[in-house]
Amino acid sequence: xxxxxxxxAALSEQLLQLLRSKLGNQIVSSSVELGDAIVWIKRSxxxxxxxxxxxxxxxxxSMLLDTTVVDWLDSRDERFEVVxxxxxxxxxxxxxxxxAVPEEEAHVDSLVLLWPSANFMEREAWDxxxxxxxxxxxxxxxxxxxxxxxxxxxKDYPLRGKQPRVPLRHPEVxxxxxxxxxxxxxxxxxxxN
Numbered sequence: 526x527x528x529x530x531x532x533x534a535a536l537s538e539q540l541l542q543l544l545r546s547k548l549g550n551q552i553v554s555s556s557v558e559l560g561d562a563i564v565w566i567k568r569s570x571x572x573x574x575x576x577x578x579x580x581x582x583x584x585x586x587s588m589l590l591d592t593t594v595v596d597w598l599d600s601r602d603e604r605f606e607v608v609x610x611x612x613x614x615x616x617x618x619x620x621x622x623x624x625a626v627p628e629e630e631a632h633v634d635s636l637v638l639l640w641p642s643a644n645f646m647e648r649e650a651w652d653x654x655x656x657x658x659x660x661x662x663x664x665x666x667x668x669x670x671x672x673x674x675x676x677x678x679x680k681d682y683p684l685r686g687k688q689p690r691v692p693l694r695h696p697e698v699x700x701x702x703x704x705x706x707x708x709x710x711x712x713x714x715x716x717x718n
Contacts, residue, residue, distance in 0.1 A: 589640035
């Protein structure tokens, strides 16, 4: 059953009213854009905010859909914006949560303990943008190789930058007919070759 855009906008308004009543002191600002509810929250209180989103039965945000970062280099006071997309399957709520993060303290808390699906999303966001997720159980590169320097989706990443050369991890194998061999064919049902 799909939800029409006007119904989604009404659900989003209902959600924002519910969020303001429960978590109004943690919300910096809120709006509805293209039918989706969007809230900006304080970074210092994010874990409490997300716990309530997941555990409160009136909200029931059981699904973390996406985690990403936006780089606002020189456009805003706080360079990064960490963005979470969540969904409540039982209530049909969709929510976008944004957290402003300064470049000199580029970190937020990890949500892996609340939503295990955050594991790979946070690793990707760290790998591409360099925003640290404190408390993540295994924060290491996921798309780039270990020796890669920098974070390629940052707007100040050099377009023509050179990465350090690394030795092959698995030296190439000779791939000539001289080195190939074929296992003996299997006889099925007693047929002869």
